[in-house]
Each structure stands twice: as structure tokens, then as C-alpha cells.
Amino acid sequence: MRIGELSRRTGVSVPTIKFYVREGLLPAGELTSPNQASYGEAHVQRLRLIRALLDVGGLSVASIREVIVAVDDPGRSVHKLLGTVAGGLVPSYGREPGDGIEEARKQVAALIASRGWRANPGSPAAEALAVALAALGEAGHGAFSQVLDAYADAAEAVARADLGYVAHNVAREQLVESVVVGTVVGDAIFSALRRLAQTDASDRMFGEAT
Amino acid sequence: MRIGELSRRTGVSVPTIKFYVREGLLPAGELTSPNQASYGEAHVQRLRLIRALLDVGGLSVASIREVIVAVDDPGRSVHKLLGTVAGGLVPSYGREPGDGIEEARKQVAALIASRGWRANPGSPAAEALAVALAALGEAGHGAFSQVLDAYADAAEAVARADLGYVAHNVAREQLVESVVVGTVVGDAIFSALRRLAQTDASDRMFGEAT
Structure with a gap:
């Protein structure tokens, strides 16, 4: 055409x-x-x-280029490829980590170990988590990390669903495209679902009673 | 000072x-x-x-202003306030919805009904979900919505953890600040955790075996 x-x-x-x-x-x-x-x-x-x-997904043109180059490179194993894709899809906050970052990195490494995740504590996702936890601490909400295990449980369940969907797409390009779309759009979907579920929980907690 | x-x-x-x-x-x-x-x-x-x-959180100055005005307004009930805050925190994609949007809106309304969520199908979060689902369909990944229930289960669990944390902060300003920080930073935390859990799941599925 x-x-x-x-x-x-x-x-x-x-x-x-x-x-x-x-x-x-x-x-x-x-x-x-x-x-x-x-x-x-x-x-x-x-x-x-x-x-x-x-x-x-809100990705920049540069990030999209990086992901597409990885999709089109037949020399990468599927797991390496998915690693590149996941790394390219981690949102970067353009934030200088503050004083709490070392403590937060230790917390992330301990979490990965305690859950038995085969994931690198130096990966972009681990660093993104440390930056977010450090920012929480600086905003006076360090106690929020008490709910981290509930988040990790939910993340495991979602990742299992993601990979289950991905496994149905056997061709390589389709497989990676599924991961890319599933990861980026999945964030948007989960974020919206979480707000809907919060509305429900908030209504039950603060709605008619107050 | x-x-x-x-x-x-x-x-x-x-x-x-x-x-x-x-x-x-x-x-x-x-x-x-x-x-x-x-x-x-x-x-x-x-x-x-x-x-x-x-x-x-990556919010614009305009969105932050809206959230702060709501925090500082003593005339709003807690539930209304949390609703305003949640609406302001929904990421907007600056995207024109395509042909699939009406179908996606019906899917969202059906999901809210089937889960018994006390949430408005016309709320910003519901609309954000519809836009993301429509985009999935347009990218040829409509089948991804098969995993929507797994996502919704996880979102409920995370929202319960969020509200549990929030309930410990009794003062009004603190309560809302907790919701704001928890919602925005919570997205970043969940997104990073999901990637870590995906790395683990991908390694188990495609790692040594291939």
C-alpha cells in the first residue's frame, strides 16, 4: 500500500x-x-x-527506539531480550537520589533475597524501587514500607498472569511485542484498577459513616 | 527559619x-x-x-496545585476529598480515543459491576482504564484482557493495604497526604516490583532451559 x-x-x-x-x-x-x-x-x-x-505508555522516542532495536535483533536470547525490554521500560524519574538512597538499596536487596526472586539488585527496576522508597522516607512516609510485602504479593500474581499471557505468543517478535505492550499498558491498567479499588475501599471506610 | x-x-x-x-x-x-x-x-x-x-510521581505543577488546594480546603468531607485527590492523580495520556473506546467503556462498566466495586464508571480512573484497554485492542493485544481479573484481584489487595496504611493517619491533612503520596509513589513502587517479579518469572520460564 x-x-x-x-x-x-x-x-x-x-x-x-x-x-x-x-x-x-x-x-x-x-x-x-x-x-x-x-x-x-x-x-x-x-x-x-x-x-x-x-x-x-508515555515512553520517549529514544526509549521506543531502544526497545525496537532489541525486538529486531535476532542475536539475543529470549531471556536477555526480555531483560533489555524490561530495563528500557522502567520509568526514570530524573531525580537525584537523596540521603536515604543507600538505606533504601539495602531494603530492596533484602526484599529480593527474602522473596527468593531471581532478579539483580543492581537492575534498573531495583534502582527505581530504591529511589521511590527513598522519596517516601524523605516525604515523612517511611512507614508506608510496612505494606511492601502486600505489594510484592500482588506484583507476583500480576507477573504470573503477564507471563502466562506471553507464553501463548510463540513467535519471537510477537512474544516481545506482548511483553512490551503488556508491561507498559499493564502499568496503566493496574494503576487505573488500583484507583477504582481504592474508591471502593474509601467509600466503605469513610462514605456513609462520616 | x-x-x-x-x-x-x-x-x-x-x-x-x-x-x-x-x-x-x-x-x-x-x-x-x-x-x-x-x-x-x-x-x-x-x-x-x-x-x-x-x-x-511525575505530576505537573498544575496537577500538584489541584491536589494541594483539595488538601487545604476544610469544607470537603474525607471521602469527597479522597475522590478529588484520586481524580487528580490519574495519569492523562493526551491520547484521542480510537474506535474501540465505546466497547472498552462497556467492558470497564461490566468489570466494576461484576466485582461489586462502589466506583463510578464515568470517573477519571474508569476512563483511563478504558483508554488503556482500547489501545491494547488497537495494538492487536485485545486478548490481554483475559488477565484483567488477575489484575483486579491484585489491585484489590493493594488498595486494602493502601487504606490500611491510610487509616493509621488520623489527622485530616496527614490522611490526605498519605493518600497522595501512597497513590503516586505506590504506582512507582508497584511498577518496579512487577518488573522484578517478571524478571524472576521470565528467568524460570526462559532462563537455563533455552
Whole structure:
């Protein structure tokens, strides 16, 4: 199909499609004449993935590029690939860690050990957790970490569901796309569900009685 | 204390403190002379809250202002207040909903009903969930919604832990601050924990065997 139809099919404007090609997010179309290129279903699928990562996941173009390069590299084992993807998807807060960061890192390492998780205490996700816990402490809410085990239980249940979904997608590209979309959009879904469940819990606790 | 000491105590620069006062996020200090103001512990606490919302939660200054106005308004009941806060904390994706949004809204309303949640299907959190589910469908991952119940179970467990923590903070301002920090930072914490648990699950599934 021509670029105009690709644009109609995906709802992405022609200049934006050209921008994604220049930025290396989308493969160029096949040249059918010096001024015209032809695009296929793979372009449709890839554009939808980019939009989901960008609009729902809120990832930067640079982060999306990193994830896509990993998806397209056949030399990486599936587990290494998923590790790269997970690392690229960790939100970075652009925050300078404060005084509590060393203590928080120890807390994270202890949590990983106590749960028997096969995860590296130096990974981006572990560091993101330490930064968030340190920020809690600085905001005077260090006691919130008492509920950490309830969070970890829930995270294990969600991760089992995630991987169960992923395991149904046997082709490599589909597998990774599932992880990418599931991880990024899954955050948005869980965050929204948590607020709905909080509304319910708050109504039961503070609603009619007060 | 003077503004210089407030800056040292909190790690927030003097121009930034003045910006927060101008923007209505932080009450002005008490004037002790025409050119000098005095600040107290309430300013320290409020600055830490602002930084946690900004740096860890990634909220805009406008969203932070909305949350702070709600915290400071004694006319709102606790449940109404928590509702305002939860609404302000829902991430907005700046995305135009696509064709699948109506179907997704029905799915969300059905989920709320089937779980017996006392939550409004028209609330910002419900809409955020519908947008995320619609985006999943557009990216060709509509089947991911099969795991929605596992997510909802986990969200209920986390919300119970959240409200349990909150209930320990009896003073009104503290209560709301707990909800704000717990909700925003809790998202970051859960997101990081989920990635760690995924690493573990992925290693067990794809690690040594492949």
C-alpha cells in the first residue's frame, strides 16, 4: 500500500510516519519508483505498537527506539531480550537520589533475597524501587514500607498472569511485542484498577459513616 | 527559619521555593520585615510532599496545585476529598480515543459491576482504564484482557493495604497526604516490583532451559 493508505489505516499522519522512518522506529517502505514507496502489514502492526508505547505508555522516542532495536535483533536470547525490554521500560524519574538512597538499596536487596526472586539488585527496576522508597522516607512516609510485602504479593500474581499471557505468543517478535505492550499498558491498567479499588475501599471506610 | 535554611533543610533551591509560593503550592512565609519572611516545619513538610509528587510521581505543577488546594480546603468531607485527590492523580495520556473506546467503556462498566466495586464508571480512573484497554485492542493485544481479573484481584489487595496504611493517619491533612503520596509513589513502587517479579518469572520460564 502507499503511505497515504498506511496513514488512513493507522490514524498516524504522513509527516509523522516519515519522522518515525527517519528516527529508525519504522523500516522504510520498499521503493517502487524514485519518489514512491510501498508498505505492508508489518508496517501497520509496528505503527500500532509505536503509538501504544508513545500514547499509553508515555515512553520517549529514544526509549521506543531502544526497545525496537532489541525486538529486531535476532542475536539475543529470549531471556536477555526480555531483560533489555524490561530495563528500557522502567520509568526514570530524573531525580537525584537523596540521603536515604543507600538505606533504601539495602531494603530492596533484602526484599529480593527474602522473596527468593531471581532478579539483580543492581537492575534498573531495583534502582527505581530504591529511589521511590527513598522519596517516601524523605516525604515523612517511611512507614508506608510496612505494606511492601502486600505489594510484592500482588506484583507476583500480576507477573504470573503477564507471563502466562506471553507464553501463548510463540513467535519471537510477537512474544516481545506482548511483553512490551503488556508491561507498559499493564502499568496503566493496574494503576487505573488500583484507583477504582481504592474508591471502593474509601467509600466503605469513610462514605456513609462520616 | 529563613528561606536559606529552608532551602538547605529540603534541598530545594531558593528560586524554586519562591516559584512554588508564586504558583500557590506553598504558603508564603510570615513577614518579619519588609524584605524578610520566616518559615516553619509546615513549609518543610509541604516542600517534601511537592518534591515527591513532582520527582517520583511525575505530576505537573498544575496537577500538584489541584491536589494541594483539595488538601487545604476544610469544607470537603474525607471521602469527597479522597475522590478529588484520586481524580487528580490519574495519569492523562493526551491520547484521542480510537474506535474501540465505546466497547472498552462497556467492558470497564461490566468489570466494576461484576466485582461489586462502589466506583463510578464515568470517573477519571474508569476512563483511563478504558483508554488503556482500547489501545491494547488497537495494538492487536485485545486478548490481554483475559488477565484483567488477575489484575483486579491484585489491585484489590493493594488498595486494602493502601487504606490500611491510610487509616493509621488520623489527622485530616496527614490522611490526605498519605493518600497522595501512597497513590503516586505506590504506582512507582508497584511498577518496579512487577518488573522484578517478571524478571524472576521470565528467568524460570526462559532462563537455563533455552
